[in-house]
Amino acid sequence: MTLSHLATEDVFVVERNDADFRAGQGMTKGLGIVFRKFRKALFGKPNSDRADTEGQFNVQYPEERLAMPEAYRNMPILLYDDATGHELCTSCFQCERICPPQVIHITQAKDPATGKPVPAAAKFVLEYDTCMSCGYCAEVCPFDAIKMDHDFELSTANHPELDVDYNRLLRPVSYYETIAPTMWSDVKEQAMKKLQNNIKRRPGDIGRDHGQKIKGGAPVAAAATPAAGAAPAAAAKPRGPVAAIGKNMPEDKTAKLLAIRAANAAKRGGGAADAAPVAQAAPVVEAVADAPAAVSAAPTGPVAAIGQNMSEDKRAKLEAIRAAKRAERGE
Amino acid sequence: MADALTQLGFASWLSVLIASIIKVTLILVGGSVGMMFLTWYERRSISYMQDRRGPNRVGPQGLLQPISEAIKTMTKEDATPRDADKIVHFLAPVVMLGATVLSFAVIPWGRMFPVDLNAAVLFVIATGGLHSIGMMMAGWGSNNKFALLGGMRGVAQLISYEIPQVMAIIPVVLMTGSMSLQKIVEAQNDFAGLGWYVFSPVGLLGFALFFTASLAEGERTPFDIPEADSEIIAGYMTEYSGMKFAVFYLSNYMSNLAVCFITATLYLGGGNGPGVDALGGIAGGLLSLIYFLLKSFALFFVMVLIRATVPRLRVDQLMSFAWKFLLPLVLVNILSASFWVALLRWDQQWPKLTEWFGAPSTADATNWGRLAIAIVLTLLINAGAVALIMRLTNRNVQKHLYTTDEELALGLS
Numbered sequence: 001m002t003l004s005h006l007a008t009e010d011v012f013v014v015e016r017n018d019a020d021f022r023a024g025q026g027m028t029k030g031l032g033i034v035f036r037k038f039r040k041a042l043f044g045k046p047n048s049d050r051a052d053t054e055g056q057f058n059v060q061y062p063e064e065r066l067a068m069p070e071a072y073r074n075m076p077i078l079l080y081d082d083a084t085g086h087e088l089c090t091s092c093f094q095c096e097r098i099c100p101p102q103v104i105h106i107t108q109a110k111d112p113a114t115g116k117p118v119p120a121a122a123k124f125v126l127e128y129d130t131c132m133s134c135g136y137c138a139e140v141c142p143f144d145a146i147k148m149d150h151d152f153e154l155s156t157a158n159h160p161e162l163d164v165d166y167n168r169l170l171r172p173v174s175y176y177e178t179i180a181p182t183m184w185s186d187v188k189e190q191a192m193k194k195l196q197n198n199i200k201r202r203p204g205d206i207g208r209d210h211g212q213k214i215k216g217g218a219p220v221a222a223a224a225t226p227a228a229g230a231a232p233a234a235a236a237k238p239r240g241p242v243a244a245i246g247k248n249m250p251e252d253k254t255a256k257l258l259a260i261r262a263a264n265a266a267k268r269g270g271g272a273a274d275a276a277p278v279a280q281a282a283p284v285v286e287a288v289a290d291a292p293a294a295v296s297a298a299p300t301g302p303v304a305a306i307g308q309n310m311s312e313d314k315r316a317k318l319e320a321i322r323a324a325k326r327a328e329r330g331e
Numbered sequence: 332m333a334d335a336l337t338q339l340g341f342a343s344w345l346s347v348l349i350a351s352i353i354k355v356t357l358i359l360v361g362g363s364v365g366m367m368f369l370t371w372y373e374r375r376s377i378s379y380m381q382d383r384r385g386p387n388r389v390g391p392q393g394l395l396q397p398i399s400e401a402i403k404t405m406t407k408e409d410a411t412p413r414d415a416d417k418i419v420h421f422l423a424p425v426v427m428l429g430a431t432v433l434s435f436a437v438i439p440w441g442r443m444f445p446v447d448l449n450a451a452v453l454f455v456i457a458t459g460g461l462h463s464i465g466m467m468m469a470g471w472g473s474n475n476k477f478a479l480l481g482g483m484r485g486v487a488q489l490i491s492y493e494i495p496q497v498m499a500i501i502p503v504v505l506m507t508g509s510m511s512l513q514k515i516v517e518a519q520n521d522f523a524g525l526g527w528y529v530f531s532p533v534g535l536l537g538f539a540l541f542f543t544a545s546l547a548e549g550e551r552t553p554f555d556i557p558e559a560d561s562e563i564i565a566g567y568m569t570e571y572s573g574m575k576f577a578v579f580y581l582s583n584y585m586s587n588l589a590v591c592f593i594t595a596t597l598y599l600g601g602g603n604g605p606g607v608d609a610l611g612g613i614a615g616g617l618l619s620l621i622y623f624l625l626k627s628f629a630l631f632f633v634m635v636l637i638r639a640t641v642p643r644l645r646v647d648q649l650m651s652f653a654w655k656f657l658l659p660l661v662l663v664n665i666l667s668a669s670f671w672v673a674l675l676r677w678d679q680q681w682p683k684l685t686e687w688f689g690a691p692s693t694a695d696a697t698n699w700g701r702l703a704i705a706i707v708l709t710l711l712i713n714a715g716a717v718a719l720i721m722r723l724t725n726r727n728v729q730k731h732l733y734t735t736d737e738e739l740a741l742g743l744s
Binding site for chain 1: 376380382383384637
């Protein structure tokens with residue numbers, strides 16, 4: 001066969017050999033291929049490599065999950081230091097400025113005594129419903145305070161819930177460390193250094209008065225003393241993270257995280273030294289369940305105030321006003 | 332069953348009525364449950380062929396999925412088009428389902444026969460032919476062009492494929508000497524329950540031809556032209572929704588199930604298998620039922636495999652396949668079946684054969700010499716016919732495959 005009016009190199013001719021006896025071999029071959037796929041999908045190993053063309057491809061999602069890449073980004077979260085409870089955000093407005101859909105809204109904290117701005121945010125609202133997960137905020141943040149979370153199961157029937165405020169945006173640094181260890185280790189040193197500088201400029205509880213961060217005994221005491229703030233963050237690390245995780249996550253997730261961390265610790269070869277704090281952590285996690293009770297049961301000094309979103313001098317003022325009123329009434 | 336009831340003291344008409352009602356209920360329940368299982372089975376197996384898992388959430392391994400879907404279709408709105416012929420539109424699914432259920436009356440469940448008709452094969456074919464009426468009613472009554480196209484295509488296809496289907500059964504009837512399905516099953520009980528017709532050259536070719544023609548009768552891919560969803564939406568079912576659609580669906584899958592059952596009965600020995608006779612009684616009956624279902628569902632697996640592999644034929648390919656390929660082979664198969672029967676059974680006509688090869692093997696002992704000659708002869712005839720017709724078909728295909736220079740020059744391509 002020739003197609004003389006066409007350039008020969010443009011034509012691809014499928015050669016069918018006339019001499020071949022064709023008695024359904026092609027169809028049998030096709031059936032064989034399909035049957036092999038059936039067999040491999042039913043009995044073979046699940047597909048592990050994306051280059052594989054056979055085997056089971058499906059991941060049974062709610063029960064099984066693929067490991068998320070570290071740089072996966074869904075929605076922004078804000079970080080706070082486990083040891084001191086100080087938020088990393090300084091309300092520099094870089095993220096608010098760069099945000100393409102303009103869903104970040106920050107109010108800067110003010111020193112109640114002087115009225116001057118303080119490197120901390122008083123309010124921080126993020127509209128998750130309009131956020132487009134571009135990650136610019138995390139890129140631009142000079143203090144590594146805003147990061148992209150891996151949690152994608154955010155569907156809700158309650159739309160206003162998607163305007164997320166500061167309390168619900170906060171995650172401990174240790175949580176971010178579990179989802180993106182290398183990314184955090186790259187910036188950890190400088191971020192912590194900047195945080196220590198900022199803590200010095202924050203009077204009272206400003207900068208750590210959001211959410212219910214500090215729970216479960218020992219870390220609270222460490223946070224209450226001003227000296228602990230200046231101490232290296234790593235010192236308080238082994239215990240801090242565990243308590244902090246419990247705050248933001250359901251209990252079963254916490255248990256899983258603990259297990260993962262135990263495995264990681266074992267891998268790192270730290271042996272007993274690293275594994276011990278994890279073992280200690282178990283009762284701490286249990287304590288998280290009745291955390292509000294624990295907080296109110298230990299009303300010593302500044303600790304009590306933290307839970308109730310009240311700074312020390314504010315409380316002192318309130319007491320003074322009440323005393324004056326009582327005096328007025330002639331008691 | 333009726334006799335047992337009469338002995339219990341019921342009037343004879345009452346006992347017949349009660350026995351019939353029980354039988355009908357069992358058949359209907361068995362058919363519907365079988366159909367439900369079939370939908371699940373098809374979806375699961377085709378999923379694995381496509382590297383998926385299929386429905387596995389409702390119930391253990393997704394076995395309750397058909398029930399949830401039945402509830403879904405029952406609660407859906409049942410819409411009738413404004414300009415439809417309302418009575419015909421309503422009756423079409425009823426006729427379809429009725430035709431399917433009728434064929435279940437004679438299908439043996441293993442060794443249990445609901446009714447042993449002496450012309451059961453004819454009955455099955457006749458009820459299968461009723462499908463085309465239901466299809467045409469649905470296509471015409473819907474007053475929709477896609478439905479009408481689908482109905483027309485369906486009727487054309489069914490009528491064309493009924494001929495090779497019916498004629499593919501003739502060898503079985505010849506070899507058995509009866510049209511009763513029970514007799515056909517009994518005739519395949521030689522060689523410790525493994526004397527199935529499919530192991531003889533005549534039966535093998537007949538099995539292949541009958542199964543292929545049945546695929547077309549049951550509108551299975553690659554012969555799903557009446558409901559080709561990429562061309563004419565859903566064919567004659569386009570205007571049906573809710574319960575009526577469910578009835579069509581039920582009838583389709585039940586007829587597929589019936590095709591598998593009948594193929595297993597005619598060619599794969601029904602409930603025969605090693606050990607059935609040895610067990611006997613109720614245990615043997617149960618074993619035969621298990622054999623029968625295994626064979627049927629293996630056949631259905633082949634149907635699914637074909638569906639997952641082969642694309643749909645064109646209408647002209649469908650017709651030429653039926654008339655130029657299946658029909659000649661079926662005729663040749665009848666010829667070789669006649670030789671088979673002549674060699675094994677008929678010897679009053681040909682006393683010389685008895686002289687040379689001994690008496691025919693009608694009863695107990697098998698005459699190996701005659702059997703060997705019959706196998707060789709029929710194998711030669713059938714293989715020769717298959718080779719010849721495939722060669723002819725290939726040549727025809729080749730002729731139309733390429734365009735010659737002259738045709739191109741004349742603009743004929």
